Amino acid sequence: MKIVWVGFHEEGRYCIPKLHESGFSIEAIITLDEEKLKKRSGVFDYSFQSEKYSIPIYKVNNINDSVAVEIISNIKPEVICVIGWSQILSAHILDQADLVIGAHASLLPHNRGSAPINWSLINGEKITGNTLMSLNSGVDTGDILHQTSFNITIYDSCKTLYEKVARSNANMLVEVLNKYSTELLIRKKQKIGDEALLPRRTADDGEIDWNKPSADIYNFIRALTSPYPGAFGYIKGQKIIILDAAYNDNLDTSNQKYGSIVGFNYSFKPELCSVDVVCSLGFVTIYKVVLSTNKILFGESLIDFFKLNERFDYG
Numbered sequence: 001m002k003i004v005w006v007g008f009h010e011e012g013r014y015c016i017p018k019l020h021e022s023g024f025s026i027e028a029i030i031t032l033d034e035e036k037l038k039k040r041s042g043v044f045d046y047s048f049q050s051e052k053y054s055i056p057i058y059k060v061n062n063i064n065d066s067v068a069v070e071i072i073s074n075i076k077p078e079v080i081c082v083i084g085w086s087q088i089l090s091a092h093i094l095d096q097a098d099l100v101i102g103a104h105a106s107l108l109p110h111n112r113g114s115a116p117i118n119w120s121l122i123n124g125e126k127i128t129g130n131t132l133m134s135l136n137s138g139v140d141t142g143d144i145l146h147q148t149s150f151n152i153t154i155y156d157s158c159k160t161l162y163e164k165v166a167r168s169n170a171n172m173l174v175e176v177l178n179k180y181s182t183e184l185l186i187r188k189k190q191k192i193g194d195e196a197l198l199p200r201r202t203a204d205d206g207e208i209d210w211n212k213p214s215a216d217i218y219n220f221i222r223a224l225t226s227p228y229p230g231a232f233g234y235i236k237g238q239k240i241i242i243l244d245a246a247y248n249d250n251l252d253t254s255n256q257k258y259g260s261i262v263g264f265n266y267s268f269k270p271e272l273c274s275v276d277v278v279c280s281l282g283f284v285t286i287y288k289v290v291l292s293t294n295k296i297l298f299g300e301s302l303i304d305f306f307k308l309n310e311r312f313d314y315g
Contacts, residue, residue, distance in 0.1 A: 001181060002077040004097070005055075006063060008032045009084025010044040010227070011105065011166045016053060018170035024177055026055045027075045030068060033059040042162065042227040044084070064090040072096045079177065082135060083169055086114075091137060099180060101173070102135040102142065105165045107149055109190045112140040113198030117161050121223035124216070126152055128161065130168045132176055134187055139197060143187035146172040157222040203229035208242075210259035210314045214282035218247035221284070230290070233259065233312040240312070241290040244298075246274075249282035259314035261306050270299025275306045 003024060005016060008031045016026060029046050037043050050057035060068045063085065072080065073096055080097045082089065094100050106116035107129040120128045129149035133142040148168040152161065179185040206224050208217055208231050221231040221242050230241035256262060256278045263276035265285070276283045288298040289305075297305050 001079060001177070002027050002075055003079045003081060003177075004072055004075055004077040005029045005046075006031075006080060006082045007046070007084040008037060008040060008043055010042045011103065011162055011169055012083035013044045014166050014170035015081070015083055015173050016046075016049045016055070018174055019177070020053055022174045022178075024174075026053070027077060028071060029055050029057040030063065030071065031057065031059055033061055036061060040086075041229065042084075063087050064093060069093065069096075079180070081173065083173070088139070089135060094135060094137070099185075100135040101145065101176060102133050102140075103165075103169050104131045104133065104140050105129075105162070107131060107147055108133065108140055108144060109192050110195065111198055112192075112195070114200040116198060117158055117165065118201060118223045118228065119198050120152060121156070121158060121161070121219050124219050128152055130165045130172070132169070132172050133190075141190060141192060143189055145176045145185065145187060148172060157225055158228060159226060206231045206241075208233045208312075210277070210312060211280050214247040214249045214279040214284050217279055217284050218245060221245045233314070235309045235312055237313070239292045242286055242288075243290060243296075244287040246285040246287070247279075247282060248276075248285065251282050253278045253281065253283060257311065257314075259312035261310050264303055264307070266303065273299045273303055275302065277312065 003026050005026045019026065029050050031046050046057060058071050069092060072093065077097045080100045082100060082102045104116065108131040111119060127149060129147055131144055132146045133144050136142045150164050176185060206229060208220060224231045225243055230243060232239050232241045234240065258278050258280060260278045261275050262278050262283060265274040267273050271287065274285045274287045276285050288296065289302065290296050
């Protein structure tokens with residue numbers, strides 16, 4: 001079976017080793033070129049896997065460019081695996097293989113569209129999952145080939161959820177290819193309802209609204225933390241990106257100014273030093289931030305900074 005791999009995101013990192021272990025081989029890896037990768041989050045470098053498994057690697061600007069089309073058409077693959085790729089494939093690319101497998105990090109048809117993992121956290125969802133589908137010209141509308149669900153716990157972040165997604169991609173993909181090779185693969189049509197497509201997110205969408213309850217702000221921070229640009233606030237006009245945080249929703253903060261620093265938590269372990277920020281219900285505890293100068297603050301430097309800056313710009 002001739003297989004072409006298309007991907008640049010961490011959610012595909014375990015797939016090629018798992019396919020190799022299961023007896024499948026990849027004819028080519030197509031990934032984004034360096035300039036495009038600089039503008040993406042959650043990037044995975046496939047160069048090591050290319051070398052380890054002796055797979056030719058090609059770096060393209062767009063999967064629909066003539067260069068990519070020529071690479072794929074020369075191979076004449078039976079299967080194209082598109083795992084961790086944000087560009088919509090043209091009909092010309094889709095026609096290059098009998099089966100074009102795509103992945104979407106939700107339980108389709110729920111949360112079709114962009115950034116499903118981030119949105120599931122922002123929206124406070126308790127369960128999400130991962131779907132492999134047969135790609136078509138629509139946005140996440142192809143026939144479902146396999147699905148896996150998993151819980152979203154209070155301890156998860158976008159990073160831990162993408163780890164679950166990455167591992168499920170590898171396991172599901174082996175099952176799908178085994179069934180395809182034995183002509184036992186079942187394709188289940190999606191029932192697309194009225195649910196709107198999730199909109200794209202940009203770095204500018206990460207500003208925190210301190211008027212929201214602490215649980216909502218915590219969800220927002222953990223949805224956008226590394227490897228994404230991060231949730232942020234401003235202090236005296238300077239952008240402050242919050243990397244690590246916790247929350248407490250048991251305090252009545254209605255008489256305090258939202259965004260104010262109301263507590264300093266000291267520890268002989270720098271990573272446990274923190275500050276408490278007032279929200280509309282409870283407070284968010286901040287452990288690590290990045291300044292607009294790219295300087296990372298935690299421990300004593302975090303405490304010292306917020307003692308000089310007692311409130312986020314808000315209201």
